[in-house]
Amino acid sequence: TTMAGDYFVKDIALAEFGRKELDIAETEMPGLMALRAEYGDSKPLKGSRITGSLHMTIQTAVLIETLVALGADVRWASCNIFSTQDHAAAVIAKAGIPVFAVKGQTLEEHWDYLDKSFMFPEGANLILDDGGDATLYILLGARAEAGEDLGVPTSEEEEAIHAQIKKRMAASPGWFTKTREDIQGVSEETTTGVHRLYELVKQGQLPFPAINVNDSVTKSKFDNKYGCKESLVDGIRRATDTMMAGKVAVVCGYGDVGKGSAASLRGAGARVKVTEVDPICALQAAMDGFEVVVLEDVVNSADIFITTTGNKDVIRIEHMREMKDMAIVGNIGHFDNEIQVANLKNHKWTNIKEQVDMIEMPSGSRLILLSEGRLLNLGNATGHPSFVMSASFTNQVLAQIELWTKGDEYNNDVYILPKHLDEKVARLHLDRIGVKLSTLSNEQASYIGVSAEGPFKPEHYRY
Ligand code: NAI
Numbered sequence: 001t002t003m004a005g006d007y008f009v010k011d012i013a014l015a016e017f018g019r020k021e022l023d024i025a026e027t028e029m030p031g032l033m034a035l036r037a038e039y040g041d042s043k044p045l046k047g048s049r050i051t052g053s054l055h056m057t058i059q060t061a062v063l064i065e066t067l068v069a070l071g072a073d074v075r076w077a078s079c080n081i082f083s084t085q086d087h088a089a090a091v092i093a094k095a096g097i098p099v100f101a102v103k104g105q106t107l108e109e110h111w112d113y114l115d116k117s118f119m120f121p122e123g124a125n126l127i128l129d130d131g132g133d134a135t136l137y138i139l140l141g142a143r144a145e146a147g148e149d150l151g152v153p154t155s156e157e158e159e160a161i162h163a164q165i166k167k168r169m170a171a172s173p174g175w176f177t178k179t180r181e182d183i184q185g186v187s188e189e190t191t192t193g194v195h196r197l198y199e200l201v202k203q204g205q206l207p208f209p210a211i212n213v214n215d216s217v218t219k220s221k222f223d224n225k226y227g228c229k230e231s232l233v234d235g236i237r238r239a240t241d242t243m244m245a246g247k248v249a250v251v252c253g254y255g256d257v258g259k260g261s262a263a264s265l266r267g268a269g270a271r272v273k274v275t276e277v278d279p280i281c282a283l284q285a286a287m288d289g290f291e292v293v294v295l296e297d298v299v300n301s302a303d304i305f306i307t308t309t310g311n312k313d314v315i316r317i318e319h320m321r322e323m324k325d326m327a328i329v330g331n332i333g334h335f336d337n338e339i340q341v342a343n344l345k346n347h348k349w350t351n352i353k354e355q356v357d358m359i360e361m362p363s364g365s366r367l368i369l370l371s372e373g374r375l376l377n378l379g380n381a382t383g384h385p386s387f388v389m390s391a392s393f394t395n396q397v398l399a400q401i402e403l404w405t406k407g408d409e410y411n412n413d414v415y416i417l418p419k420h421l422d423e424k425v426a427r428l429h430l431d432r433i434g435v436k437l438s439t440l441s442n443e444q445a446s447y448i449g450v451s452a453e454g455p456f457k458p459e460h461y462r463y
Pocket residue numbers: 190191192193220223224227228252253254255256257258275276277278281308309310311314332333334335375376377378384
């Protein structure tokens with residue numbers, strides 16, 4: 001790992017390879033490239049200092065360069081210890097954009113790098129978050145500065161963030177509180193981070209406006225679904241090379257990620273079963289043709305187990321003890337607590353390769369754990385393909401522009417981008433795949449009560 005100047009990456013020499021892949025990614029990210037064309041001259045993000053905490057992949061590199069093309073100052077960290085693509089980090093560092101991300105960084109480094117991504121000389125004024133860690137860092141730190149006891153950490157994760165907060169408090173007293181005041185808003189990428197934001201609003205503790213990017217239709221109904229449809233099986237294959245066809249796979253959760261994940265496994269020929277707690281999603285799974293089961297009934301017969309719930313303790317130690325020899329266990333939800341990995345720590349682990357471990361259970365049976373229970377599509381593969389990330393990140397850029405140019409029109413609440421922008425994001429992705437859109441006549445438009453230019457659906461429409 002090399003550090004020189006204002007970045008921390010695995011190997012800056014990887015930048016050349018990174019640039020080649022970036023050039024290809026740009027051809028698959030028409031939404032971001034269109035925003036560069038539309039706003040490259042007017043630079044609506046001029047004066048903004050954006051701290052980004054989001055998987056440092058090739059697609060994210062295209063996002064970062066788009067933000068910079070629109071006038072932003074950017075500093076970046078990854079939101080997950082295994083998700084960085086080191087050549088993507090290298091190309092960003094080489095372009096002179098401070099980035100702190102290494103695939104396989106420790107939890108301590110995770111929070112240290114996040115801290116570094118806030119260190120603009122004049123301080124950050126916007127956050128672009130994925131999972132809410134950057135927001136959490138500032139808010140928790142400010143509460144600690146106000147004298148609140150952070151309590152005894154209940155996980156390694158918490159231990160690491162508490163330690164980093166104490167370090168920053170000692171080095172720069174008052175820094176968290178000032179940063180909290182300077183931040184004009186956050187745009188949040190994923191379901192889990194959005195959940196945290198709505199909790200903050202409920203507790204009256206959100207100190208700035210937030211834009212929920214996840215619930216743009218062109219984000220969650222595409223990235224979470226079609227993205228996972230491609231990247232879940234990609235991760236399992238790169239990790240294990242296991243034959244997928246004929247295997248019995250269990251997908252826990254049938255929300256957007258679960259729908260994509262089940263489709264991914266089915267597309268690879270696996271026989272897929274689903275678990276759910278929500279009767280609506282359970283019914284959807286059944287009517288999509290999946291057997292809906294409870295985990296306990298299939299735990300000793302299935303070959304592959306994938307969690308997609310955003311919940312904790314979904315696959316527990318008692319389940320893993322029952323699994324058959326060489327069962328594959330992985331998670332594609334945001335955090336690693338969906339699988340009780342902590343309870344496996346006192347078992348015998350054999351590392352097979354990066355992000356793949358074989359764990360021996362007391363009975364002598366073994367299981368293959370992917371990415372130590374962290375999101376496996378980014379840990380074991382390279383995350384979603386560029387095209388679908390273009391839709392997500394076009395929403396991100398529009399959200400950042402909105403917060404920077406109109407932030408004072410928003411309250412300290414969570415907002416979703418207006419439907420005409422959602423439709424704009426979709427529109428920007430049609431040409432690349434040869435979609436020809438029909439148009440409404442004025443008579444037709446007035447018959448269904450919309451404008452011929454859109455929006456085409458009422459707010460309550462669910463797609
Ligand atoms: P969602 O809310 O649409 O789906 C989660 C589903 O899990 C819900 O239907 C819920 O009823 C179900 N569930 C909750 N507890 C359960 C339990 N104990 N057993 C069975 N089912 C249970 O959320 P979404 O958008 O699908 O996201 C899921 C997770 O994936 C989140 O943590 C999100 O942040 C993350 N995510 C990961 C991505 C990736 O590339 N790895 C991409 C997008 C989201």
